[in-house]
Amino acid sequence: MASREQHRRQLCAGIKTLGLALEDSKVEQLLDYITEFAKWNRAYNLSAVRNIDDMIVRHLLDSLAVVPHVAGQRIIDVGTGGGLPGIPLAICYPERQFTLLDSNGKKTRFIFHVKTLLGLHNVRVENGRVEALEPTQLFDGVVSRAFASLADMTGWCQHLLAAGGKFYAMKGQFPKGELAEIADRYQLVERIDLRVPGEAGERHLLILDRAV
Template identity: 35%
Template sequence: MVQKMQNKNFERLSEGFKALHLSVNEVNLEKMDKFLQLLLKWNKVYNLTSINNETEAIDKHLLDSATLIPLLKEFEQPNGKTSVMDVGCGGGLPGIPAAILLPNFRFTLVDTVAKKIAFVSQVIINLKLLNAQAVNARVESYCPEEKFDLITSRAFASISTFINLTEKHLSKNGRWIVMKGKLPEEEIEKIPDFVKVVEIRKVEIPNVDSERHLVVLSRK
């Protein structure tokens, strides 16, 4: 039964990644499914997500997170050490799926809720994700040794709040990438004066009929 369910999950993930034009291998699929199982298992106690159904979690969490991958790739640094901070990572979304699919990137997943970081830390250990680390901190008081090439968020805060809290962590030529549902026109109008919108990209999540936008920003 477990094998049958795993095969079903692999099939849905494979079809989803194909629709997103992402190339994945068996190891990627195994890690994605393992992350899914851990997320749903821990969710019973830690309340990590309102979604309890495997199929829905694949679509609305894993594949939704994967829509970020093509954009991240476009900003890959030539030194092969692209650094990404995922703010308000919650149950590891989109940071964990991104770390699985982009092994040459370095991910730092930050959240203020200790139980969520405890979960993310366990996932990183179980999946042997050597390119990821979890940090329990308020992003405004976090003191990393280096600045980040990219800073991402998914359902964290308004764009202005996100930028103001993280501006000190962004490298000189870095980018913010915000994952939003409907086009956040009012939020975009209120961005700080020192920031400009680089791109707004509409993306589609396989099997999900809802709007999704990626907003890329930089300093002027």
């Protein structure tokens, strides 16, 4: 089994390839997070990925790939699961506020544990369905990673966006058909082809805005 130092080297190499510059303290937080993720995954089934080396690629680096592209002070990660991409984003942006929402109580208990363990005061955890969430303050961005179709994501989450807010949808293959379904209501502001170190499959980030 790989040591923490080997995991650190793997993560740092990936961060460098992504063109990011993270302080050592943030790298350590990311390693602490994925270590806890792997530990809790054995009992809580947070992910189908079982090997921590693969988790670094498919969870951490995949989430970190969107770091330069997500804007706004208040962000909600919908269908966050075990905290992806919300926890990595919150570690990278301690000055921003992140709400992590999931309907699975086991997963939100894990996220609350990680928030406490890592001292992430900029993270709020919500357990429930997105349609039922009534925030006191709207969000600048709604982020989702393999959460739902674009039609469902925009339909279920439209009440969460502040004026000028954006949807950030993390996808595998470019979802041309899904975009056509919502073309009368939402426009594609930007398509970003992500290059995740160690990941051969296609990855895209779609930034959506309300159609004018």
